[in-house]
Amino acid sequence: MKVGVVVQRYGTDVGGGAELHARYIAEHVARHAEVRVLTTCARDYVTWRNEFPVGIESVNGVAVERFPVAKERDAEDFGRRSTHVFTRQHSLHDELEWLDSEGPLSPRLIERVAAARDEFDHLLVFTARYYHAYHAARAVPDRAILVPTAERDPALGLGLFAPVFRGVRAIMYNSPEERASIQAVSSNDHVPGVIVGVGSDIPQDVDAARARRAFAFDGPYVVYVGRIDANKGCAELFDFFARYVNGHSAPPLLVLIGTRVLEIPAHPRIRHLGFVDDADKFDVIAAASALIMPSYYESLSMVALEAWALGTPVIANARCDVLLGQCLRSNGGLYYRTEQEFAGVMDRILDDPDLAGTLGRNGRDYFDRHYSWPVIEGKYLDMFARLTAAPPTHRMEPVPGWLARRRRTLAPATDVVAGLPTGPAMDTAAPRGAIA
Amino acid sequence: MAMDHSQHGRRGGHYNNRSRRGGGADRRGRDRPQAPTAEQAPRTERVDVEQIMREIRGRISQRSGVDLSNQQIQELAARRLEAVLDPRSIKPGLLDELRRSAGERPSQPEPATAQPPLFDEVLLYDSPNGLLRFLRKLLNPILRLLINPTPIAHALAVQGRLHAEAATRAADQERRQAEWNALHYEILQRLVRESARGSLEAESLAHRVESLGAKVDFNDRRVRGLEGTQVRVPRQTDASTPAVAIPGPTPTATQSSTPIPEEPGTPPAEGQSTPGSDGTRRRRRRRRGRRGAGIAAGPPMEGAPIASSTTPGETDADEGFDQEPGDDQEFEEVPLEARSPAPAGEPTTPEPEPPQAALPPGEPTPGSHEE
Numbered sequence: 001m002k003v004g005v006v007v008q009r010y011g012t013d014v015g016g017g018a019e020l021h022a023r024y025i026a027e028h029v030a031r032h033a034e035v036r037v038l039t040t041c042a043r044d045y046v047t048w049r050n051e052f053p054v055g056i057e058s059v060n061g062v063a064v065e066r067f068p069v070a071k072e073r074d075a076e077d078f079g080r081r082s083t084h085v086f087t088r089q090h091s092l093h094d095e096l097e098w099l100d101s102e103g104p105l106s107p108r109l110i111e112r113v114a115a116a117r118d119e120f121d122h123l124l125v126f127t128a129r130y131y132h133a134y135h136a137a138r139a140v141p142d143r144a145i146l147v148p149t150a151e152r153d154p155a156l157g158l159g160l161f162a163p164v165f166r167g168v169r170a171i172m173y174n175s176p177e178e179r180a181s182i183q184a185v186s187s188n189d190h191v192p193g194v195i196v197g198v199g200s201d202i203p204q205d206v207d208a209a210r211a212r213r214a215f216a217f218d219g220p221y222v223v224y225v226g227r228i229d230a231n232k233g234c235a236e237l238f239d240f241f242a243r244y245v246n247g248h249s250a251p252p253l254l255v256l257i258g259t260r261v262l263e264i265p266a267h268p269r270i271r272h273l274g275f276v277d278d279a280d281k282f283d284v285i286a287a288a289s290a291l292i293m294p295s296y297y298e299s300l301s302m303v304a305l306e307a308w309a310l311g312t313p314v315i316a317n318a319r320c321d322v323l324l325g326q327c328l329r330s331n332g333g334l335y336y337r338t339e340q341e342f343a344g345v346m347d348r349i350l351d352d353p354d355l356a357g358t359l360g361r362n363g364r365d366y367f368d369r370h371y372s373w374p375v376i377e378g379k380y381l382d383m384f385a386r387l388t389a390a391p392p393t394h395r396m397e398p399v400p401g402w403l404a405r406r407r408r409t410l411a412p413a414t415d416v417v418a419g420l421p422t423g424p425a426m427d428t429a430a431p432r433g434a435i436a
Numbered sequence: 437m438a439m440d441h442s443q444h445g446r447r448g449g450h451y452n453n454r455s456r457r458g459g460g461a462d463r464r465g466r467d468r469p470q471a472p473t474a475e476q477a478p479r480t481e482r483v484d485v486e487q488i489m490r491e492i493r494g495r496i497s498q499r500s501g502v503d504l505s506n507q508q509i510q511e512l513a514a515r516r517l518e519a520v521l522d523p524r525s526i527k528p529g530l531l532d533e534l535r536r537s538a539g540e541r542p543s544q545p546e547p548a549t550a551q552p553p554l555f556d557e558v559l560l561y562d563s564p565n566g567l568l569r570f571l572r573k574l575l576n577p578i579l580r581l582l583i584n585p586t587p588i589a590h591a592l593a594v595q596g597r598l599h600a601e602a603a604t605r606a607a608d609q610e611r612r613q614a615e616w617n618a619l620h621y622e623i624l625q626r627l628v629r630e631s632a633r634g635s636l637e638a639e640s641l642a643h644r645v646e647s648l649g650a651k652v653d654f655n656d657r658r659v660r661g662l663e664g665t666q667v668r669v670p671r672q673t674d675a676s677t678p679a680v681a682i683p684g685p686t687p688t689a690t691q692s693s694t695p696i697p698e699e700p701g702t703p704p705a706e707g708q709s710t711p712g713s714d715g716t717r718r719r720r721r722r723r724r725g726r727r728g729a730g731i732a733a734g735p736p737m738e739g740a741p742i743a744s745s746t747t748p749g750e751t752d753a754d755e756g757f758d759q760e761p762g763d764d765q766e767f768e769e770v771p772l773e774a775r776s777p778a779p780a781g782e783p784t785t786p787e788p789e790p791p792q793a794a795l796p797p798g799e800p801t802p803g804s805h806e807e
Contacts, residue, residue: 331485334492344492358483 001033001384004120006113006136008104008127010039010064011052015227015259017302018149021198022126025147026062028199028377029124033384036120037064038112040104040132047072048104067109077101086154086413093405095160099131106132114139122384124172128164129155137164141396144168145383150178151297152321157416162186167396170383172196174300176425177321184420190394194383199373200306203279208287211280215273220350221253222315223288225281225303226295228272229261233294233317238265240342245269247343252289252350257281286310289356290333290349298322305371308332308363313356315345325424332363509636513629533617557589 007022014020026035037059041050048069056065081098084090113123113136123140125133128148137144146168150156165171165186171193173179183189211217228234237254242265245251256264256272264272273284285291291307293316298304301323304314314333316323318341327333334349336342349356369375399405561572579585 327485331483334485334488340496341489341492344496345489348488348492355483355488359485362483 001122001388002120003029003033003035003384004113004116004123005029005035005037006109006123006125006132007037007039008130008132009042009045010037010059010066011043012059014043016045017300018127020302021147021149021300022124023059024198024201025124025376025380027060028373029380030062032377032381033121035062037062038109038116039064039066040069040106040109041066042069042104046075065112067106067112069104069106070108071103071105073103074101082154085158085410088412089408090410090412091406091408092160092400092410094408095158095410096405098158099134099160102129103131110135110139116140117143122169122387125168128161134160134164137168138396138399141167142169142392145170145172145387147172147174148178148182149174149299150182151299152177152181152417152420153297154413154417156181156185156420157411157413159410162188163397166191167394169387169392170194172380172383174198175322175325177325178299180425181420185416192383192386194379196376196379197300197305197371198302199371199376200302200309202306202309203282205279206282206286206310208283211283211287214280215255215284217253217255217287219250219253220289221255221287222290222292222346222349223255223257223284224292224294225257225285226293227261228256228258228264231295231297233296234262236317237292237294238267238270240336240339241270242267243339244343244346252346254292255284255288257284282306282310285312288312290315290346293317293320293323295323296320301326304333305367308360309367309371311357311360311364313349313359313363315342315349321422321424326366328424330363330366332359332366334359509633510629512636513625513632556593557586560585560589 005022005026007019009016009019010023010026011019012023014023022037026037029035040048041052041054042048043051049072050068052066054066054068056063058064078098078101081094081101085094085098109132116123117140120143122145123136123143124147125136125144126147126149127133128137128146128150133146137146146164148165148171155161162185165182166188168191171179171182171188171191173182173193173195174197176195179193179195224234224237226232241254245267251269254270256270257274257276259275260272264270273280276284285303285307288307290313291304293301293304293314295301296317296319298320299322301316304316304323304326307314308330314323314327316327316333316335318324318335318337323333324335327335334345336345349359561569561576563569563572
């Protein structure tokens with residue numbers, strides 16, 4: 001069996017959840033099949049500048065073919081087009097231009113994918129919202145297994161993605177919430193799909209005491225891991241945390257790990273460690289009282305799963321359906337919507353080590369049951385076997401004609417997303433219901 | 437989401453078997469809490485985050501005293517802000533302007549693309565009409581015989597440059613002013629919101645203080661009532677039993693060390709000392725202190741044998757309330773049925789009416805106004 005992986009960026013030093021997800025899947029599927037990755041030469045997702053050399057290389061034993069990006073992203077143009085399609089009535093042509101503007105614009109990658117129709121048994125196409133995924137899925141719909149990694153952001157409401165969700169051979173969802181959103185936006189119940197997610201390579205020698213020694217942590221702390229960005233809810237986190245520690249005689253520390261995009265307030269109880277290697281990251285998470293995930297939009301949150309794998313409870317932003325759903329399903333974390341709830345949750349976790357331990361153990365059990373590598377690999381292999389055994393029962397809808405593409409009939413994407421069902425999906429087989 | 441027992445068993449086993457993925461060592465490190473014991477595991481694993489969140493929200497509601505959401509508090513604060521920035525006393529429309537400017541990013545000054553061309557002497561003779569331009573050029577030497585246009589052109593050029601600089605400065609000032617306005621509005625809004633929140637909390641705390649005060653008052657009366665019934669015990673029991681004696685450290689010590697007047701209402705002879713332990717003396721002092729000096733100095737009254745049985749010397753020295761550990765406990769040792777005049781079937785009814793003689797003068801007592 002030969003499996004292709006199509007992804008926007010690829011490399012051991014490439015940051016980003018979806019890219020890491022793709023690499024982990026490629027490396028683990030490679031134990032059961034021949035895997036080849038088709039990707040671009042870009043390293044930076046903002047500009048898509050060509051930084052890797054064109055050609056074939058091996059990354060952790062997986063063959064990787066890189067194709068150049070024809071045009072870097074023009075941030076101003078992309079911003080203007082985004083505003084247009086997200087907030088105004090528009091046409092499919094506008095959306096296609098938005099997609100070109102978003103990138104990574106690599107026609108050679110798409111040509112390669114189209115030419116590889118008979119070369120691969122299955123093509124895993126990552127991250128639905130990008131140019132490469134849209135065109136790759138349309139080029140080989142009967143082989144394309146989409147891994148959407150879709151968040152509840154306005155891009156999900158764009159009309160051009162619905163036919164892709166309906167036309168690919170199968171979809172590997174990250175969470176029940178993601179599946180519910182995609183099914184609501186595209187009515188693709190007929191497309192085979194399974195909720196998989198991704199595992200994590202937790203090192204065996206994680207040592208919480210080592211982190212305390214190395215970083216001189218002398219008291220309880222909570223940790224945030226990820227890009228320190230207002231889009232990730234960090235501004236709200238800083239605000240809530242600063243107010244929380246003001247009323248405490250022995251306040252905890254907020255430890256930040258990740259690249260700084262947002263200015264970090266100069267607060268004595270906030271400490272930024274910068275970008276640390278994986279060993280330190282896992283040590284710090286293991287020694288923390290809790291991991292905080294303040295993000296409003298997540299399709300999976302690998303770092304939350306890693307925390308649970310280490311037995312650390314999670315404090316999540318309840319406005320993110322996926323995180324809320326994970327907390328409820330795992331009984332491994334608490335959540336907050338308001339500043340008062342944030343303070344209450346922090347108090348509860350820090351003041352009650354028994355509860356924190358129980359939540360952490362529940363989280364670890366949840367991780368083992370759903371996100372351990374044997375489970376993940378098994379789901380992928382099952383899907384490959386299922387698709388190989390049965391011929392495709394549906395086809396990709398063709399792109400509308402020249403005139404139809406220019407009719408301004410599509411609603412603003414934000415309006416579409418606002419109309420999607422909200423709340424965590426507690427029962428993976430049943431429609432969702434909102435949970436207060 | 438409660439876990440069933442089968443899961444607990446499986447989970448507990450897995451949790452203890454760290455070698456599966458952790459290579460034998462606890463990945464959380466040595467300073468993490470250890471795994472629960474077999475007895476603890478089923479109890480601790482059963483946790484429902486929804487229930488915990490309900491408890492946390494309940495506590496938040498209790499603490500704030502009012503069941504207002506953040507949104508409602510903000511709306512309340514917005515109304516207060518309207519009151520603070522009374523539109524009648526300030527420039528009409530200013531509030532809207534501030535609110536708008538707070539929500540918008542301050543506009544950047546326009547780049548100086550429309551810079552007027554530098555004024556020079558050539559412009560003086562320029563014209564779109566070619567013939568006119570030719571005539572001016574032809575007659576230019578004659579003009580120069582009459583006046584010197586160069587300083588005029590220079591002055592105009594300087595003036596144009598100054599105008600451009602002033603315009604840039606004005607735009608910059610306007611931008612900064614807009615930023616300040618936004619900042620001030622934001623600060624003001626936050627202050628009003630916090631003050632609204634604070635006043636709500638203060639109101640809630642005042643209610644709680646009032647409630648706690650009422651409880652303290654109630655308990656105080658109850659204690660007095662119990663003390664009052666305590667002193668009535670000898671009248672209801674056999675005179676030969678040492679019921680009047682306050683229970684001491686041990687019943688034996690009490691019986692042997694406390695003198696029992698033959699008639700409860702009869703004061704002891706003047707100068708009679710009370711043999712007994714220090715503890716007994718202290719208890720008597722405390723009780724007398726609670727009742728005030730008036731009782732000890734007053735005439736012996738029915739139902740007040742302890743007050744009347746104290747020695748005069750003690751009265752002067754021990755006016756205070758010397759609370760000691762275990763003071764309350766000594767009253768608890770006497771069964772309520774024996775102390776309370778209430779029927780035995782109603783042991784938890786409100787405190788019995790304390791006898792009038794047991795209260796200090798001026799102390800408001802239930803039913804005192806009826807006398």
